[in-house]
Ligand SMILES: Cc1ncc(C[n+]2csc(CCOP(=O)(O)OP(=O)(O)O)c2C)c(N)n1
């Protein structure tokens with residue numbers, strides 16, 4: 001009997017939450033602190049939740065620091081740094097008697113015990129109130145025994161390119177003052193040092209990579225040979241467009257901000273037609289506009305890679321929050337019948353790998369391939385081991401054409417007619433949105449129509465055969481099987497670790513459509529199946545039932561705009577095991 | 585020199601009404617391609633949906649026949665990914681100015697080196713006779729029962745106002761002139777609009793061959809580089825001028841502005857990724 005690999009227990013990490021208004025620099029703290037702590041030898045995890053506004057509101061970042069890999073959010077807060085009046089209220093449901101709150105008492109409105117640090121006053125003494133967030137970084141580094149030298153060095157790197165020397169010097173001073181505040185709190189006995197200094201550091205963590213989901217999709221695209229991206233900005237998908245634009249010069253990528261999503265998808269299809277490897281990145285609302293283009297890809301038999309990063313809908317919904325609510329959109333978008341693949345990265349490493357795979361499959365089968373992520377994945381960072389760059393040349397499924405080339409040759413067993421591109425060979429490349437004959441010319445011949453439909457849909461057979469096998473972790477002779485998909489992987493994994501029950505396992509899908517035929521066996525072996533989804537309708541359970549005929553009775557669903565918390569989820573699963581809770 | 589025959593598509597016959605202006609445009613295109621000595625393998629025609637948009641079907645060239653109104657975005661991308669190709673986007677007035685109106689504006693802004701041919705018959709042909717964005721006020725159709733009540737678009741004035749780099753109008757009934765202007769448009773480095781008056785003999789009984797003959801004239805002694813006069817000529821209503829209204833060869837094209845073709849000249853297909861750079865980029869994520 002195999003047990004879940006032990007990686008984390010509640011005692012092995014420190015959960016820090018910073019909360020305040022947009023514009024107070026919480027993101028800077030997150031970026032700096034995670035990097036400095038990692039370089040100090042800790043494992044870190046950071047994720048944020050924020051309101052759809054540029055200034056004000058209540059936003060928070062959770063940073064978990066640990067001696068072991070940590071890769072999921074939790075509800076528990078060990079240390080809260082509230083930066084404005086609303087902050088404590090915003091996270092109040094997550095506070096307990098162990099939560100330490102450090103802040104500027106005068107600027108907070110609470111009857112809770114607050115350890116006083118005058119962030120603003122110290123900042124003003126240094127020069128400007130904007131240094132307050134860097135004082136917070138210093139304070140946290142001080143409490144956690146972070147490497148101050150690394151911190152100073154990092155600040156220089158972080159700020160020098162765009163700022164004056166004086167500004168850099170002041171920031172370094174702010175960092176030092178923050179550290180001194182930490183020393184003071186320890187000396188005065190306000191904070192017991194061992195509360196924060198119990199974590200061990202390691203060189204392994206130092207050498208790890210630290211990147212966000214958005215960067216992972218972008219890197220995966222580059223490694224997958226992407227050289228064209230056209231998109232229209234929409235949170236939370238824009239990060240990928242920005243990432244590729246940043247590296248457009250280095251990797252010879254055309255990165256175009258289209259006038260709308262309709263243009264974006266049509267451009268991408270034009271790019272594939274001309275021999276590029278193109279992708280688009282969008283969110284539900286943007287993708288809604290692209291459905292006609294998706295259908296065009298189906299008819300043209302054009303490859304296409306679509307990164308669809310989900311956020312809660314309907315319509316504009318909660319623009320900056322997370323949800324797994326667009327699976328059915330990706331599944332049913334587009335009129336007519338044509339094959340597609342939907343991949344849902346389980347985590348950041350997976351986002352890197354699957355994006356490469358998406359390009360490969362799109363090119364190989366001449367079909368649209370989705371990478372279905374969400375805001376949570378996009379905005380999350382954690383340490384990870386080396387990501388490998390595939391060896392060898394990118395395989396291009398393109399042929400040099402002869403003068404009698406036929407784009408839609410019907411004499412192909414697997415439904416994939418060899419693809420030519422204009423300018424490579426003697427043939428003429430005709431692609432047509434109307435039903436067409438083998439040459440690509442418009443036809444209303446019903447026999448040809450029938451054969452073309454069959455040819456396009458023959459690909460299903462191979463897609464199902466090649467579908468990624470879901471990941472099973474935990475007990476192999478399980479009694480209870482949790483089923484998840486996409487970004488919930490690390491969260492469910494930690495939840496199961498916390499439960500530490502011998503007869504429970506997780507079956508996780510990173511390819512949600514079509515699913516691997518092996519899935520049925522896994523499901524049939526369980527006495528009880530619990531599906532866990534970040535949506536209201538249990539969209540994947542429905543899809544699974546459609547594909548396997550097996551219906552899942554018990555569901556844990558979360559749809560308030562936040563990801564699951566591992567500790568909270570563990571409790572919910574436990575309740576179900578005890579016969580309470582769960583949605584039917 | 586190439587022959588017009590080289591560009592004829594023998595496999596299928598045009599599905600247009602006898603006497604339709606589209607036949608003349610098809611002929612003009614074959615002649616223009618031949619006179620420019622283009623090779624079929626070098627020309628990509630991108631079209632939308634409509635009677636006009638079927639034109640590439642009847643030509644012996646590469647074809648990307650996409651969606652209604654959407655010819656310009658793929659045309660822009662095709663040219664950007666392979667600047668060696670001669671790229672032409674083609675469609676009707678409904679296709680290009682109605683459904684594709686937004687792309688029209690933004691393609692002008694990008695200025696890709698493509699030719700934009702619009703068959704302007706002031707009516708929807710394929711969907712059987714509804715008004716188009718260029719239908720004149722009062723034009724009656726089964727759908728516009730009281731006649732058109734919205735002002736028509738003036739594509740020429742609109743394109744000039746947006747500083748399109750080549751703006752012309754022709755009447756397909758004057759085939760020599762049409763060929764001459766299409767050739768100039770193809771040769772023009774940058775976005776080139778040719779609005780082509782095309783009688784729809786079935787659904788537009790107002791703007792007939794005769795009407796176009798009587799209501800158009802060819803611009804003489806017009807300075808194509810003077811944008812202000814071009815704009816004034818574009819707004820003439822009594823008789824509609826034909827010819828090149830405005831031209832600007834100085835504007836950089838979209839492809840020229842992209843950095844991807846500066847150092848590497850090979851087609852996108854043959855480019856490989858710089859693995860070392862990817863390794864470096866990943867390594868950078870340690871810090
Ligand atoms: C998205 C979409 N909407 C509507 C149609 C139906 N439709 C086909 S052609 C056309 C109008 C074509 O008019 P125009 O562009 O003026 O070309 P013409 O047929 O007159 O040459 C329409 C509305 C369609 N094919 N796709």
Ligand code: SF4
Nearest residue numbers: 601604635709784785
């Ligand atoms: S409907 Fe009009 S535009 Fe279409 S083929 Fe007939 S005459 Fe030509």
